[in-house]
Amino acid sequence: MRRPRLLRLAPLLLAGACGPTSPSPSPSPSISPTPDACASAPSAYAKAITDWWIPACSLAQNIYDDPTKALGPADAAGSGPRDYTGFVSLGFGGHVTVDLGGCISDLPGPDLRVYQAVSNEPVSVYVSLSPEGPFTLIEARKACGHRIDRVKGYCDVDLASGGVTRARYVRVEDGELYPCPGDTVSEGADLDAVQALGVSTAGLSDPLR
Ligand SMILES: [Ca+2]
Ligand SMILES: [Ca+2]
Secondary structure, three states: OHHHHHHHHHHHHHHHOOOOOOOOOOOOHHHOOOOOOOOOOOOOEOOEEEEEEOOHHHHHHOOOOOHHHHOOOOOOEEEOOOEEEOOEEOOOOOEEEEEEEEEEEOOOOOOEEEEEOOOOOOEEEEEEOOOOOOOEEEEEEEOOOEEOOOOOEEEEEOHHHHOOOEEEEEEEEEOOOOOOOOOOOOOOOEEEEEEEOOOOOOOOOOOOO
């Protein structure tokens, strides 16, 4: 513990040695050893993929393998089995982890909406303040598919279910556990989008970045 403390003091000592004619630097936020995951405001929808994993068996079967389909507002559409658009099939126990771009806080009621397309396949949801985790489970194998239209569906989850007060990274994991290889080209839950419910969508004419 002693060495890091001395290192943090070093810039202050150097600044003091510069003499009165040197412009005094404003306090630097870089004194903190780790960036603040909550420094920026969150987006209403997932804005980046930080991690994903789909088992090789499912990747060999599935034709909806692009994790970036989970970014932005829900847009799943088309018709099955081969002409859907807008989602990623997670495969047997696979997952996609998204970055909201800033932290959300636990508010009364649900805090996240997971858009899961086509049917009512279950999902597990984990959250973290770091892309490397640790991730906290807030929903386990929740049936997910309140219908919006013939393809789009969703379910809501609450940070409080996992005892979490703040989160930035959201991992959505397949909870269907459809055996692989199966008889489908969309094994596992079909992830369309992740929405932070407490964040206004009013500015969405501005792109999500
Ligand atoms: Ca809540
Ligand atoms: Ca989508």
